[in-house]
Amino acid sequence: MAEEGVRTHQTVVVSNGRIMRIGPASQTPIPPGTTRIDGRGKVLMPGLGDAHAHLSTVGGGPALAGRALDLYPLFGVTTIRSMYTEPHHRPLLANAAGRVWPRVVVASPAFTGQSTPTPQAARDSVRKYKAEGFAFTKVLPGLSRPTFDTLAAESKALGMPLAGHVPAAVGLEQALQSGFVSIEHLDGLMEALLPPGTQAQPGFFGLGLIDRVDEGRLAEVVRQVKASGVVVVPTEMAMERYVSTDSGTALARRPEMRYVPMPLLQAWIGQKDNFARGVGVTAARAARYRALRRRFIRELHAAGVPIALGSDAFNLFDVPGASIVEELTAFVDAGMTPRAAIRSATVEVARLMNIPHVTGTVSVGAVADLVLLEGDPLLDLRQVAHPAGVMLNGRWLDRAEMDRRLRALEVPSTGH
Numbered sequence: 001m002a003e004e005g006v007r008t009h010q011t012v013v014v015s016n017g018r019i020m021r022i023g024p025a026s027q028t029p030i031p032p033g034t035t036r037i038d039g040r041g042k043v044l045m046p047g048l049g050d051a052h053a054h055l056s057t058v059g060g061g062p063a064l065a066g067r068a069l070d071l072y073p074l075f076g077v078t079t080i081r082s083m084y085t086e087p088h089h090r091p092l093l094a095n096a097a098g099r100v101w102p103r104v105v106v107a108s109p110a111f112t113g114q115s116t117p118t119p120q121a122a123r124d125s126v127r128k129y130k131a132e133g134f135a136f137t138k139v140l141p142g143l144s145r146p147t148f149d150t151l152a153a154e155s156k157a158l159g160m161p162l163a164g165h166v167p168a169a170v171g172l173e174q175a176l177q178s179g180f181v182s183i184e185h186l187d188g189l190m191e192a193l194l195p196p197g198t199q200a201q202p203g204f205f206g207l208g209l210i211d212r213v214d215e216g217r218l219a220e221v222v223r224q225v226k227a228s229g230v231v232v233v234p235t236e237m238a239m240e241r242y243v244s245t246d247s248g249t250a251l252a253r254r255p256e257m258r259y260v261p262m263p264l265l266q267a268w269i270g271q272k273d274n275f276a277r278g279v280g281v282t283a284a285r286a287a288r289y290r291a292l293r294r295r296f297i298r299e300l301h302a303a304g305v306p307i308a309l310g311s312d313a314f315n316l317f318d319v320p321g322a323s324i325v326e327e328l329t330a331f332v333d334a335g336m337t338p339r340a341a342i343r344s345a346t347v348e349v350a351r352l353m354n355i356p357h358v359t360g361t362v363s364v365g366a367v368a369d370l371v372l373l374e375g376d377p378l379l380d381l382r383q384v385a386h387p388a389g390v391m392l393n394g395r396w397l398d399r400a401e402m403d404r405r406l407r408a409l410e411v412p413s414t415g416h
């Protein structure tokens, strides 16, 4: 994924969790005693990354977070950026020995208007989180302008990049100049399409604005995003799942819901149906919203804005790892090539997390985070959904082992 083309008839030698050598199968010596994995007829690609993961939903507890971590590698995901941190996540991650869990980069606990009412509170918390080892500052909506400005300045001084939402009091243009490394959910982009002087009411990611946006402004917004160097993490299917006209009960019948504990699934059904009633989703508005979001993805990508894949799982009917293929497919439907879509889930995630030489690539010296597929994902993205095996830090799980682990994660069936 770091270069164009596909190399054929290669041998990849892994030792101590790293890729030691790559070369033509006929000329690459294999050290004695090496376990051989037969890749003939198969395609090796980098392990996938999820740039917008939630280890659990609010109040989900360690069991749900552990379930997310267990699930990811079984769908080929070897690296995640955790975007919502609760106190129990870090002790859980510190006890990862012996687990087959992805590499995790953890955001600070979120900064919201409630958690951070004053500039001083912002300054104190960023310092605390930096000292505790969090990798970046997570911004949620609701911060006042002075609080946000202090948060941005303090984060910058401490080398903590900002990631997350664009607070309404700040707006896209200012946010782009404030040290955001990534903007999630296309947040703030819809609002930036409003004619000048229009008041944007708070609501669901611009859904309420869809009848008032001026698409003539889109090129300028894309230009500003490109100039800022920010990475965009659309979490497209997560957003589309909210506004889809599918009922909660219908979504709950999807096969991957077998990995979702029943109380959470029940909560999602209620959440989905309430949401549809609350924001007045109609088929026409949902279609217009979806089309405009996908136009953003297409034009941001065409302008050279890095797009990183993020799923937003565990959120509404969004199962860690299982939702990645749908997100890749949405990117391709939006106008990206399959290679560009897969780059967004490999190279771009690693770059965003500042570990481009570690993972997201099949290269000598990189960690052996690899996915072996039965066929070429550049021809058929669905190949990604069902790997022949996954290697995580050099640890190999073949299909039988993956299936065994997946079965163990199924929730006792009560009808699906």
Ligand SMILES: [Zn+2]
Binding pocket: 052, 054, 083, 312
């Ligand atoms: Zn999220």
